[in-house]
Amino acid sequence: MNGIKDAEEFFQQSAGKWRSQRTTHHLPFRRAETGGSDISVDFLLKDHPRIVEICKMHEFDPSLAIGGAFVSWEGAMAWDKEGEDHKGDTVFALIPDPENPRKGQLLRERGYAEIVPVAGHYEMDEDDGLILITEYETMSVTERFWFASPDLRLRTSTVQRFGGFNTATFCTELRVTEPSSQEKSEDNKEAIAAITGW
């Protein structure tokens, strides 16, 4: 709907600083955990040394990459224990399918919970959402990222483990522009009421 051509353009549009609100629904416990983070995304060109390095790590010819991103974040979730933090960074490279530039592989240095390199499969849907599926040894993570507007990116993630769903997470990411002049809605209640009630 936004007219995003491919994953390269999706991540170019993702470049910048974002303020993220995040809620995790812990499904077996029927509890919600909220939090937030500051995210910074730099788009990396295909010949960037980090992109070349990741391709080699995964034994891909670096010339197949269309670029990638360096993502860093710093945040907190409500249930964090003392000393636990949500701070880190990662680099990933995009390798499109030769016959379809809207799908391919996303190579990461390492997954958030893994020390080995991780590859996920991405595919853009007809609404320009980017779906990313990453299979781990004992679990599978499905994420969908999409732009509601150029300055509002949304994301859902579900984690399936041994066949059952553990968590479903929702992130709303607002682009941080300087100077910040965040508008306040005067009557937000009306907007809430408009959402289908069930």
Add this chain to the structure above:
Amino acid sequence: MNGIKDAEEFFQQSAGKWRSQRTTHHLPFRRAETGGSDISVDFLLKDHPRIVEICKMHEFDPSLAIGGAFVSWEGAMAWDKEGEDHKGDTVFALIPDPENPRKGQLLRERGYAEIVPVAGHYEMDEDDGLILITEYETMSVTERFWFASPDLRLRTSTVQRFGGFNTATFCTELRVTEPSSQEKSEDNKEAIAAITGW
């Protein structure tokens, strides 16, 4: 991905009782509000009197409808004021486009916040998500519903008002089966850690 043929099949699969966890991100305030509800969905056949009635209300020939649903819900959100509740019911009818059964119009008795009949446009995407866009006089609501499994339905909604985004809501709906033998994850933390960190 689940192989849902059209909106009729989507709502047939939605029939039953659901326990919903819901979080609304109030974007201008950067606050999250959590809540939950019990939802009941009955699929209605095309010749059901309520379907015929709604079609007539919207001045559509009832023979164009493929059926619809009766949805009732009862829940609460954290910021509810005394006496405020989230209880209600609605009926809607589906009128597919003649040339494409995966899109069409969803006719409602009335929107949640409106007393006039409301029609929204639905379209199923290639991942069998159902996107529903409802335009009101001063706002636009975009919802996406999808099944992560036959017993887990997810939903996001964004409300845009006078060009700005007010709220983004996420619902995780677990099918209620009797007897309830809800499994608890022994080590949910591991699953949480597996979600991409940023």
